[in-house]
Amino acid sequence: MMIGHIEKNLKILGELVMLSKDFFYCMFTRxxxxxxxxxxxxxxxxxxxxxxxxxxxxxxxxxTLQFGYGLAKFGGTLYVPAIxxxxxMRELAPIFTSLLIAxxxxxxxxxxxGAMNVTQQIDAIRALGTNPIRVLVVxxxxxxxxxxxxxxxxxxxxxxxxxxxxxYAEFAMPPGFYINKVLSTVQFTDVFGAxxxxxxxxxxxxxxxxxxxxxxxxxxxGVGEATTWVVVTTSIIILxxxxxxxxxxxxxxx
Amino acid sequence: xxxxxLEVKNLVKRFDxxxxxxxxxxxxxxxxxxxxxxxxxxxxxxxxxSLIGLEQIEGGEILFHQQRIxxxxxxxxxxxxxxxxxxxxxxxxxxxxxxYENIAYPLFEHxxxxxxxxxxxxxxxxxxxxxEQAIDLMPSDLSGGMQKRVGLARSMVLxxxxxxxxxxxxxxxxxxxxxxxxxxNRFKKQGLSGIxxxxxxxxxxxxxxxxxxxxxxxxxxxxxxxEFENSKDPFVQSFLGQ
Ligand SMILES: Nc1ncnc2c1ncn2[C@@H]1O[C@H](COP(=O)(O)OP(=O)(O)OP(=O)(O)O)[C@@H](O)[C@H]1O
Ligand SMILES: [Mg+2]
Numbered sequence: 080m081m082i083g084h085i086e087k088n089l090k091i092l093g094e095l096v097m098l099s100k101d102f103f104y105c106m107f108t109r110x111x112x113x114x115x116x117x118x119x120x121x122x123x124x125x126x127x128x129x130x131x132x133x134x135x136x137x138x139x140x141x142x143t144l145q146f147g148y149g150l151a152k153f154g155g156t157l158y159v160p161a162i163x164x165x166x167x168m169r170e171l172a173p174i175f176t177s178l179l180i181a182x183x184x185x186x187x188x189x190x191x192x193g194a195m196n197v198t199q200q201i202d203a204i205r206a207l208g209t210n211p212i213r214v215l216v217v218x219x220x221x222x223x224x225x226x227x228x229x230x231x232x233x234x235x236x237x238x239x240x241x242x243x244x245x246x247y248a249e250f251a252m253p254p255g256f257y258i259n260k261v262l263s264t265v266q267f268t269d270v271f272g273a274x275x276x277x278x279x280x281x282x283x284x285x286x287x288x289x290x291x292x293x294x295x296x297x298x299x300x301g302v303g304e305a306t307t308w309v310v311v312t313t314s315i316i317i318l319x320x321x322x323x324x325x326x327x328x329x330x331x332x333x
Numbered sequence: 334x335x336x337x338x339l340e341v342k343n344l345v346k347r348f349d350x351x352x353x354x355x356x357x358x359x360x361x362x363x364x365x366x367x368x369x370x371x372x373x374x375x376x377x378x379x380x381x382x383s384l385i386g387l388e389q390i391e392g393g394e395i396l397f398h399q400q401r402i403x404x405x406x407x408x409x410x411x412x413x414x415x416x417x418x419x420x421x422x423x424x425x426x427x428x429x430x431x432x433y434e435n436i437a438y439p440l441f442e443h444x445x446x447x448x449x450x451x452x453x454x455x456x457x458x459x460x461x462x463x464x465e466q467a468i469d470l471m472p473s474d475l476s477g478g479m480q481k482r483v484g485l486a487r488s489m490v491l492x493x494x495x496x497x498x499x500x501x502x503x504x505x506x507x508x509x510x511x512x513x514x515x516x517x518n519r520f521k522k523q524g525l526s527g528i529x530x531x532x533x534x535x536x537x538x539x540x541x542x543x544x545x546x547x548x549x550x551x552x553x554x555x556x557x558x559x560e561f562e563n564s565k566d567p568f569v570q571s572f573l574g575q
Contacts, residue, residue, distance in 0.1 A: 203426075203427065208412060
């Protein structure tokens, strides 16, 4: 029972490594589908803009509110801009945006590829002499890897703006002070770290979603199961690997 | 003597425990069309899919122009699949793109034609399947029979050497059956080869030179259309009676 479970997961891991290998092979060999890549960036990236902005602002608002009142008891309101901006940039924006994208894009990719698989469209791609990894996986993985770090940065930026408005409206913090504090706290390495982490998360989300899509067999029910599995699995991977990546980034840059 | 454009020797195909093909051997001569019959579930579609490597086989050999293709990698099979084309039983159209884009897809991938030349070519082939007016529709806007004809057009647009037709006439009305048979006949007259999987015996008689019948994972009957029609074997006659 236990052994069987481990064996199954090791098999999945092995197949994921193979798919990743094929992905890199196809990414660096011709033909490369620029059109499909742009299409995916628009669909995945631009389609997630508004929700990313909303999440960013709301997180910034509520963080500033909580820390503003929480720290006021100890006379620490002055530290609010630093705390809010740093935690947004380093953790909250990367995690929230990635989880959101795992739900929105991960499930979308696995449902789309899964449905194509059960209706033999993947076989049709192969039968027409083309490589489904080149046609489907490369544009989806690449666009997620490119879009997620940018969305995260945008989300953090919007959060900082949200924090700014609450700091001013609720705690009467001078705008110049807030901006100065943020600029002196958030370093380039923080932005880089967030982009690095989310690029890693993006790769995981998209490749796992594609993998599960290709594995989908049992018709409509299979498609539903695939999306659920992808969202749960990638969310766990994001949260667990975030700890280790954060540790690594702290070792490197702090 | 014409050469065997395709030859299958002792093919074995299993899905885990389930054996679909135990021992299949046959050949296809250049320019001929053979009919592949068999009851539902005997593995006709699986056989066609195995021929172009969409399914892995567990044993035997597949030769195309005397060259083995059964052990080729997926990468090496891509060019082969532009020469041996499979038209899916369920059409398998890409449902997120239009009819035009579906048929243009293999042309964009494998030909050096310009977009204008591709447009002309797609229009022409749609004309032959009597679906000119559907060029800008989405696959979901088409009936099953129309989808089937688009699928047929898509699989023929690269002018392959061998066509594998998986029940091309199933689900079509008599007028369109005639039209599809006409297309297949024209394809044949150009000297091209084909394997026709069908339950439609009159159609098979009209198009095919020889008939193969699958039975219990083996070839249960093989012979010319004449031999097929005059066979005294009750198994063969059960097909004629349909
Ligand atoms: N991917 C698969 N996994 C397991 N079994 C399969 C798979 N594909 C086909 N089979 C089995 O192989 C057998 C042959 O299927 P196939 O689709 O080739 O039949 P067929 O002769 O084309 O039937 P029909 O005339 O109904 O189209 C069936 O019993 C089917 O259940
Ligand atoms: Mg079939």
